[in-house]
Amino acid sequence: MKTELIVRSKDSEVDFALLKDGRLTELHKESTANKFNVGDIYYASVKKTVQGLNAAFVGVGYEKDAFLHYHDLGPDIKSFLKYINLASTGNIKEYNLKNFKFESKIEKSGSIDQVLKTNQKILVQIAKEPISTKGPRLTSEISLAGRYMVLVPFSDRISISQKIKSRTEKNRLKRLAQSIKPKGFGVILRTVAQDRKVAELDADMQQLLDKWAAMLKKLRKVTTPSKVLSEMNRGSSILRDIFNDSFSAIVVDDEALYYELKDYVMQIAPEKESIVKLYKNKIHPIFEKYGIERQIKTAFGKTVSMSRGAYLVIEHTEAMHVIDVNSGNRSNRATTQAKTAMEVNLISATEIARQMRLRDMGGIIVVDFIDLHSADDRRKLFDHMRDEMRDDRAKHKILSPSKFGLIQITRQRVRPVMDIKTREKKPALLENGEVEAPILLISRIELKLNKLLAKNKGIVLHVHPFVAAYLTKSIMSIQTKWFINYKKWIKIIPSDALDYLEYKFLDKEGNQL
Numbered sequence: 001m002k003t004e005l006i007v008r009s010k011d012s013e014v015d016f017a018l019l020k021d022g023r024l025t026e027l028h029k030e031s032t033a034n035k036f037n038v039g040d041i042y043y044a045s046v047k048k049t050v051q052g053l054n055a056a057f058v059g060v061g062y063e064k065d066a067f068l069h070y071h072d073l074g075p076d077i078k079s080f081l082k083y084i085n086l087a088s089t090g091n092i093k094e095y096n097l098k099n100f101k102f103e104s105k106i107e108k109s110g111s112i113d114q115v116l117k118t119n120q121k122i123l124v125q126i127a128k129e130p131i132s133t134k135g136p137r138l139t140s141e142i143s144l145a146g147r148y149m150v151l152v153p154f155s156d157r158i159s160i161s162q163k164i165k166s167r168t169e170k171n172r173l174k175r176l177a178q179s180i181k182p183k184g185f186g187v188i189l190r191t192v193a194q195d196r197k198v199a200e201l202d203a204d205m206q207q208l209l210d211k212w213a214a215m216l217k218k219l220r221k222v223t224t225p226s227k228v229l230s231e232m233n234r235g236s237s238i239l240r241d242i243f244n245d246s247f248s249a250i251v252v253d254d255e256a257l258y259y260e261l262k263d264y265v266m267q268i269a270p271e272k273e274s275i276v277k278l279y280k281n282k283i284h285p286i287f288e289k290y291g292i293e294r295q296i297k298t299a300f301g302k303t304v305s306m307s308r309g310a311y312l313v314i315e316h317t318e319a320m321h322v323i324d325v326n327s328g329n330r331s332n333r334a335t336t337q338a339k340t341a342m343e344v345n346l347i348s349a350t351e352i353a354r355q356m357r358l359r360d361m362g363g364i365i366v367v368d369f370i371d372l373h374s375a376d377d378r379r380k381l382f383d384h385m386r387d388e389m390r391d392d393r394a395k396h397k398i399l400s401p402s403k404f405g406l407i408q409i410t411r412q413r414v415r416p417v418m419d420i421k422t423r424e425k426k427p428a429l430l431e432n433g434e435v436e437a438p439i440l441l442i443s444r445i446e447l448k449l450n451k452l453l454a455k456n457k458g459i460v461l462h463v464h465p466f467v468a469a470y471l472t473k474s475i476m477s478i479q480t481k482w483f484i485n486y487k488k489w490i491k492i493i494p495s496d497a498l499d500y501l502e503y504k505f506l507d508k509e510g511n512q513l
Helices: 077-088 167-180 198-218 234-242 255-268 270-275 292-299 337-359 375-388 438-453 465-472 478-486
Strands: 003-009 013-020 023-031 041-050 055-059 066-069 121-128 137-139 149-153 158-160 185-189 226-229 247-252 276-278 303-305 311-316 320-326 363-368 396-398 406-411 423-425 434-436 460-463 491-494 503-506
Touching: 003 255, 013 234, 023 292, 023 337, 066 121, 077 121, 149 198, 158 167, 167 185, 167 198, 185 198, 198 226, 234 255, 247 255, 247 270, 255 270, 255 276, 270 276, 292 303, 292 337, 303 438, 311 337, 320 337, 337 363, 337 375, 375 396, 375 406, 438 460, 438 478, 438 503, 460 465, 465 478, 465 491
Parallel strands: 003 247, 066 137, 158 185, 247 276, 320 363, 460 491
Antiparallel strands: 003 013, 013 023, 041 055, 041 121, 041 226, 055 066, 121 137, 149 185, 303 311, 311 320, 363 406, 396 406, 423 434, 460 503
8 A cells, every 4th residue: 555645834734644545544734823732741830629520720821721630640640749849949860760769659549639739830741632612631641752662751561552463572572671661661662663673662762761851851940831842743743653664755845844854754764765755846736736635625524425326424513423324326236225235334434434534533423324134244344344443543442333223433532623614715706605615516416416317317417607617628528427437428508597506407308306
């Protein structure tokens, strides 16, 4: 599989599009105005504790105080607070934990008031960005992410990525981590650590230990609230998390960002440096060149079309996301209704897994698949859904389908859902207001066409003259492609009486369908 990262830089934000074999699978936006990113670490003060919530509200500089629950303090929070106090007063010269005397661990069922007090200084990390009306969600179990591992101070645990299946490799990595990690630090070995040599792992760990020491040195000079360590920019963090041998191109349209990403690739995979390229074409925007703009328009609407008329309807609410699977006109393409339902459900599961990554949907997602009466079919659908989500980096859980075809999915939510506007301003010649993106019109026409062709032999399509010209232009026009696909010629009539994106289907007798 060919993997490409296409990066578009604009005045106030940078867009990162991940393509797999030319198909958009992930879209990330980094705003220069966003001050609170997952992974950022703050030196902050406790504003107040709330016994009823067993949590504290912490001031990190956001308009709403951030939320820190007792269960996110970590078992060694007493030792951590003691160490922060020593570091902030300059009473620590070496920033390892070799000679540090640990305090007792806190109880799992303890109270926030037993640990934190108002105005107490604490080091916290953003676990969830501000979502809706809520402030950031925090943790005081600090973790520092590197290329091959995540370093966890005040922990002795060694964990291995669950995506590494080989028991022999897991044991090897555990032995290597045990041999190089300092006292008082835990390690989580990432999937990309597989088959790496001890020298590579040790170099990554030393970088993280240097980052830890540099952060603690700042505590002497800063006041609360202050950001003491920033998560790397989204482009570098994406590369850190997903970069592998399948990457064939990283294309950037901004020179400064180009050099930044090139330097990072040089650090993690010097042999791949040549795949980082600067896009210099000023006439054709980078997202247009790679077909990304079109994919965004067709993927982020309420209705998402799939092959042969099947489509999804996606609704976002405050409490959950609801996805409805519709077969469209496929009943005549399979020998039985059960086969049709299974076929549509399988292609829908693939698209739903893509949509969750694209939109960064989190929380509860309920999918209403087409009813499957066979227990074996429900098991196949469940296994297929699990396989399609295997590469999803967000933590998730999929529940088995009910007999009514409902599958419930919980997916980690660390930032607001990606909501891209797909409606556009009306053309200047028409009335003021907004219309659906013209690119979506063709999908809607094809969806309706699929349904009508099953029941009608002769169909005439009436559309606005602008749209008629678009459908009929060139030898291999959309009209010609319809003829090849459906083996029927669809007559297209320009109609000045219709609005820009209005259309009508008529039969041979002139009756509206």
